[in-house]
Every structure is written in structure tokens, then in C-alpha cells.
Amino acid sequence: MGEKIRLGIIYGGKSSEHEVSLRTAMAIMNAVDSDKYELIPLYVQLDGNWIKGQPITGKLKGIDTLRLTEGNTSKCAPAHAGEIVPVQKASPVFGIGEEVDVIFPVVHGPNGEDGTIQGLLELANLPYVGAGVMASAVGLDKWMMKNVFAQAGLPQVKYIGVLRSQWERNQEEVVRRIEQELGYPCFVKPANMGSSVGISKAKNRAELLEAMNLAAKFDRRLIIEQFVKARELEIGVLGNEELLTSVVGEVIAAKEFYDYEAKYKGAGTELQIPAKIPQHVEQQIVEMAKQAYRALDASGLSRVDFFWDEENDQLYMNEVNTMPGFTPYSMYPMLFQASGISYSELIDRLVKLALDRHADKQRNIVAAEELE
Template sequence: MGNDKIRLGIIYGGKSSEHEVSLRTALSIMKAVNADRYEVTPIYVQLDGSWVKGEAVAGQLPEKIDALRLMPGDKSIVSSDNGQEVIAASKPASLFGIGQQVDVIFPVVHGPNGEDGTIQGMLELANLPYVGTGVMASAVGMDKWMMKTVFAQTGLPQVKYVGLLRSQWEKNQDEVMDKIERELGYPCFVKPVNMGSSVGISKAKNRTELAHALALAAKFDRRLIVEEFVEARELEIGVLGNEELITSVVGEIKAAKEFYDYEAKYKGAGTELSIPAMIPEHVAEQISEVAKTAFQALDGSGLSRVDFFWDEKNDKLYINEVNTMPGFTPFSMYPMLFQAAGVSYSELIDRLVQLGIERHTDKQRNIVDAEELE
């Protein structure tokens, strides 16, 4: 393979309920990268947490998701340096060993143990450039409770919410539900704090449904959050950049179900997407500005999708959340929003890779030895 190609490692899979989502994202990226520019190394994190590395390839990328479920000893045909095809086997891997074989990492491990700053921290320790937000922004962006705390401190408009621990729910269920009814009322949304892709989220319309919703959310996390319901349109926008930011067009989610859940996000499920959203210009401008403010408040970098509620009747906008590693599946909003803004899928990947490299290069300017100041 030519030495002028960017050696791109894609980490996918992961020990979370979003494992399948991650595989879909990884496959989409692999099929979209320009083989003349990139040498791709697949790095699979199995459901048990073990890591497997496939051989680097510049062409003949996998066509089906099952091909991404690497196991040690899996055989694949790859292109050698002289252009010949050779058979190579996947093998167990560690991030620190991989560091010598790639120039930049694109981590697409969604949910806990991936999107929450854990993999980002390992990449920082390995001193590897990577796509997306850093440790703090990833962690805060994944933690809905902490994210809302940052939004409140920044003065961003958001719906009322109640945060609680699983232990509080288990010890005194009636007291917890009384508090929620008193402060939020019905209907309301119950969510695990540290989950993505709408996993474990329920809409509760009465006390019985609230009890079921809290019990479900408690299966996924020790920290829970309950949000008030507002009659509103669901709008989303993409943010791209490190310090100089651009935003995509605004898109709208019109879920066939009562809310945009996992099935709707990744399997279509009758959901209608409107890109661009049919909204007044002043609302689109406000969404763009608030999205950039939220991104900067988290110290975001690379990419994020920012979700909003717009109460059309009262012309009130509420920020819902920032997703620091949105999916790249055929049903994913982020790439479609930028496609509508004139940035193709392949170009988007190119920009994200360059932003990751630029961020890493900038960080190398930091003095780490105080004696250098003397």
C-alpha cells in the first residue's frame, strides 16, 4: 500500500446495548471512505470487552455487518504493499499495540464504555489523534444529568427535570413518584442518565406507567432522570468543527410512535424526517446559535448533533441534549443534515479526520515539563 495514504483505525462494537448500532455505523463509514486516500484497519471490541484487530486494507472493504464481527484467527484477503492479494488473520489486540500501525482513530463505539470518555481517555494515554470530542466533553455529553447542569449554568433554555439515584427509587418508590408528580406532572419522560440511542427511555402518562418506566430505566443505570413533557416539535442540527464551528441545516423528527425511540432511529419504523425542517428563519438561526453555545460549553470538538424541542404555539425553544458521537447509519440524522447543507458523506468523514489530527497537533503544543519554562 502506498505510504501517502492516511492509516485510519476504526474502533467499533463495544460492551453495551448499542453494539449493533456501532456495527452499522462502522460499516457505513468503511464503505464510504476513499480507498485512494485511506488504509483502513478494523478494530472490533467484542461484547465481552475483548479487542480484535483485522488486517489493514485499502480496498475490498466488508459489504455486510457480519463480516465486522471479527474473531481471532478470522481469515481475510487484503492487498499487500506490492499490490498482491494475501490472506491475513485477525488477532487479539490492545490499543497501545495498534498505535504504531495507524495515524488516526475513528471511534464509533456508542453508549457506555465508548461514547462516554472511556475510549477517548485510552486514546489520550496512547497519544493518538482521534475523531470527535475529548474526555470531558464525551463524559458530560453522555451524562444527561451533568449535561443539564452545564446547560443551566450556561443559561440555556431547557425543560424542567428531576434527577435521582436508583437506590432512592428502590428504597422509597412512593416518595420518588410523589416528587415527580409534584414537580413535573404527567406525561413525563423517564431516562437512564448514561445511555444513548433512546435505550431504556419511556413516556409515562400515569403513576402505574411511571413505576414501570423507572423500573426499566433502573436496569440500565444507577442514575435516572425524569423530564417534563412539552407539546413541541423535535428539531435537530449538526455541529462540525473544533474552535471555528459550522452548523448544518435544521432537521425535524416526526415519529410514528409517541417518541423517537431505538426502533425509529435505526430501523425506520415509520418515522418521517423533514430535511430541512419547515420552520421560521429566526428559529433556525436561534437553533444554530444555541447549538454552538452548547457545543462550546462542553468543550466539544469534531462533531455533535444537538437536539431541541420547539413549542411552536408559544415560540419557545428548549435544548434537549448534545450527542457527541451520533450514528452514521442510513437512518442517521447527522450525515443527512450535512448532506442537505452541501457536505457529502465522504467529505464529512475527511473533515472529521482532519479535525481530529488538528486537535491532536494543537494539544502537542502544551508544555508538559515545568522545567521548560525555566
Template sequence: MGNKIRLGIIYGGKSSEHEVSLRTALSIINAVDPEKYEITPVHVQLDGTWVKGKPAAGQITHVEMLRLAESAAGTGMAEGALQQAGGGKAAPVLALGREVDVIFPVIHGPNGEDGTLQGLLELADIPYVGAGVLASAVGMDKWMMKNVFAQAGLPQVNYVGVLRSRLQSDLQGIVDQIERELGYPCFVKPANMGSSVGISKAKTPEELVNALQLAARFDRRIIVEQYVKARELEIGVLGNEQVITSVVGEVIAAKEFYDYEAKYKGAGTELQIPAQIPAHVAEGIREMAVKAFQAIDGSGLSRVDFFWNEENDRLYINEINTMPGFTPYSMYPMLFQAAGIGYAELIDRLVQLAIERHADKQQNIIAAEELD
């Protein structure tokens, strides 16, 4: 590496969280030290086209400048498409390794934090921030995640998995099963969406049918969870094999649950950091968060979410998010800010963790002949 770390930021993506990703990219660009980093923006447009901008430092001041297009009108940064949607021209993307030292991918949702982008970066042999292919895929798919958590002995609320194909052929059978095993109210979620997109709370059979049909529009795999009266608590994990945790925070949603509107448009939601909870609950959350992170083979960063039933003092793990919201006002950075690690330092640590993880992987031999 030269005097500066050449940091590529991949953002946007073909998902409902495109705008969130742009805001995250802008926050990172504005936070890093321009004397330490050379930033190369890479915009994945909504149609799937990849556009790489020229290296920039302190020149990107608002989100609109990040909407790189092949023409890059008004920005002067774009160098042309790296990959056309559906074109299968991955070679220029793989060539990014010659231009950057490490990638910070901040694409949320499918094709961003589900292992697909991570797999591309593995093929390109570029260090990247965050979880690897396996952990990203497991962390994205709530159904698989729950299976892994169960194997690790982590307590969870009861749930039922539903395939969209079965929904189309046996709707009444599914409703009967959910009523029998979970009851009302219950939560219905697409297995592979982030930011609470497509999630509904169902209190009646009619609402359950509508919720299942909505979730099926986003994914072929659906999770239905039993409702528990509980407080929503979250904690951040930072590290590779050796990890630290943040303070515990609490989400106090003004609506019935912490949905997309509450997360990104305010809607009266309050984040309490640190959460006002007993010490033994905070310690239990820390231990379970680390166990969950290790169970999926996490690396870099994760936010782990929990339910705490105050009445019977029971903790349930809800989910792990391997690429949590990462603006300065998102829960994950705020949790570490309260723990004494500011936003810019957090970015520095994540970049170094990415480089260390990549260097560790280079120790692997790829052929038996190398044993000689």
C-alpha cells in the first residue's frame, strides 16, 4: 500500500434500501481522514449497472453527487460502467483489486449483504469490510439463521417456516398450522429482507393471510414468529476471532413494532443508549451476542437484536445483522460511540480488521503439492 489507504466504497444496489445505502456511503466519505484515505466510489444503480467514480477526497458533499451514471453529468467522477445489468461482464469488477486496497461494501439487503457481493470480492481477492460469504448468507436468511442459532443452543421465540410454493397450494393448511403452533398475534417476515421491509403483525386470520401474501412478494421463504411481550434490545459486536461488544441499547418504537418507517423516517421511535436494564441482563446479552457471532462465523461487525421479557426475565435472540445501518445516527455506531469508539475510529478499525482477515486467509494453501 502507498501512503494512503485506497478505500473503495460500493453502495446503492437493486433493493428497497438503495437510498439508505447512499446515505451510509456519504457518511463514511465525510468521516474518514482525507490525509489517510483515498476514496473510490462505486455506485450500483437500481438497474444493476455498476459505475466507478474517480478517486475523491473531500469532494463529495451531498447524496446526489453519489448517483454516478455512465454519463456522470455534473459530477466529473465517473469512468464508465464496470458491469452492465445481466451482461455477465465481471472482469472489470474483478479488476478493482488493482485500484483499491480494501472495499467497504454498504449495500443493504439482497445482493449486498447476503453473500453474493462478498463472493464476488472473494473472487477478486480484495480485502473487504464485514462478514464473509457464509456468515453473510446465514445472517441474511432468517430461516437458516434460526436453524444455526438453535444448533448453538440460543433461546428463540417459536416460529414456523413457510415456502411461497406451499402458500400458493395450501393456504388454509398454513393458517391452521400457525394458529395451532403460534397463535395470535404473530409476526410475518420475508426470510431475506432487511430494514423490516415486508414485515407485518397479524392479529386475525384475515390479517395473517394478507401478511403472508405481502411477505411472499419479497421472498420465496417466509418466517412466522410467535409474539412475546418484550423490550427490544440491541448490541454491537466488533472484531474477527477476538471480539469486543458495545453497550446495550433499547429501541422504544412508537408504532406496534420497529418497521421501516420507524427506522428511517423517525415516526417517534426512541433509541435509549445505554438501555436501562439490570446488569445481569446486559451481561447475558453480551454473552449471547458473541456466541451468535461465532456461530455464523462472523467477522468485522454485526448488530445482534434481542427480546427481553421483563415479567419472567427471559431473553430471546431475535436476529443478527452482518451489515447494520452505518450512518452516524444508526444504532450500531451510536452503541459504540457510547462505548468510547467514535464513528471515524470505528471505520478505521473495520478497515484494519478487513485487511487482517484477508492476510490471515492468504496463509491457506490451495494445493496438496504446497505441503512439500
């Protein structure tokens, strides 16, 4: 490794969270110390094409400068992103091992935080920020994640998993089961989306049919959950095996639930940091968050989300987000800010954790012959 750490940032992505990713990438690029890092932009266009830009020097003024385009450097490339180098579609990261030391993948949702990019980076033997393949995949699949939580003995709201094919074959039976086991209102979610996309609350049978059909457009695996009237509490976890937790925060959504609009357009959503909750609830959250993080074998960072039914003082796991929103105004960085770790220090620590994890992995032998 040279003097500066060469940090490749993968952003954009074939994802509904493309724009969010651009914003996050810009915030990260503008926050890091340019004496410590050389920044290499790796843009995944909406259609899945990868483009590598020249190292970024100086502060970016807007996200549009990060929308690199093949063969149109004068119009679309920012002066500081310089010349654009198109990278082969099929093997975007294999050529860059010589040019970067570590990758920060800032891509959310399917094809981003679901283990696919992580798998590519593993194959390329590159250190990267955040969870590995398995934790990413499980963390993005609500069905699998619930199975893992159940196995770890973590409390959750009642749920049912249904395959799209089951739903299409026998709607009546599925509806009967949902009504018997969960009742109304219930939440219907595609297992594998994130950012509340395709999620709806159903208060009666007609709404349930609509909700199921909508969710089935996004995924072949569907989760239906009992509704719980609860406060939404979230905590940040940072680390590989030794874990640091942040203060607890609360999401107070003005709308009926914390949906996509509320999350990304800030429509009436308030983040209360730290959350005003009793100490025993906070302690429980810290313990459960670490348990959930370990159950998934997460690494780097995760935001762990809870439902707290205040009336019955009952805490439920909601989910672990292995690639939480990461703009300076997102919950995760703000939780750590309130815990004494600034945005740029957070990035430093994440890069260090990525390098540590990669180094630790290099210790594994891959064939018994190596023992001789």
C-alpha cells in the first residue's frame, strides 16, 4: 500500500435506491481527508453498466458530477473526475485490484447490499467495507433474517412466509391462514427489497389482496407480519468481532408508516437522537443488537431496528440493515455522531475494519496441502 489509501467507491447501482446512493457517495467523498485517501469513483449506471472515473480531487458540488457516462467525458464528467475509463460489463472489478486498496460499496437494495457485489469483491480478493456475502444476503432477505433471529431466540412479531407461486395457486388458502394466524391489520412485504418498496399495511381482506399482489411484483418471496403498535427505535453497531454500539435513536414518522417517501424525501419524519426511552429498554436494545449482529455474522457496520410496544413494554426485533443509509443526515452516522464519532472518523474506522477483516481472511488456508 502506498502512502495514501486508495479508496474505491462503488455507487449508483441497478436499484430503486440509485439516487440515494449518489448522494451518499458524494457525502463520503467530500468528508474524507484527501491527505489520507485517494478516491476512485466506480459508478454503476442504472442499466448495470460499470464506469470507472479518474481519481477525484477537490470537493464535489453536486451529485450530477458523479453520473459518469461512457464516451461523453466533456459533457458528463466533472472536471475533477477527469477522463472516464469504461470498464467491461461482466468483470467490473477484476482489473482494478492494482489500483485500489479497499472498496466502499455504497449501493443499497438488491444487487447492492444483498451479497452480490460482496461476492464479486471476494472473488477479486479486494477488501471492502461492511458485511460479507452471507450476512449481506441474509440481512436483505426478511424471511431468512427472521429465521436466523428465531434461531437466536430473539423476539419478533408473528409472521408468515409465502412464495409468490403459492399465492398465485391458492389465494383463498393463503388468505385464510393469514387471517387465522395474524389477523388485521397486517404488513405485507417483499422479502428482498428494502426502503419500504412494495410494502403495505392491510386493514381488511380487500387491502390484503392488493398488498399481496403488489409485493408479488417485487419478489417471489413474501413476508406477512402482524401489525404491532410500537415506537421505532434504532441503534448503530460498528465492528467486526469486537462491537461498539451507538446511542439509541427513534424514528418518528408523521405518516402512517415509515415508507419510502418518508425516508428519502424527509416527508415529516423526525429523528430523535438520543431516543427518550427508559434505561432498561436501552440496555435491552444494546444486548439484542449485538446478538442479532453476531447471529448474522455481520461485520463493519449495521443499523439494527426495533419495535418497542411501550404499553406492554415489549421489544421486538425488526431488522438488521447491513448497508444503512449513510448520508451525514442519515440515522446511522447521526447515531455515532451523538456517540462521539464524527462522519469522517466513522469512514476511517470502517476502512480499517475492512482491511482487518481482509487480513484475517488471508490467514485461512484453502487446501489441506498447505499444512504440509
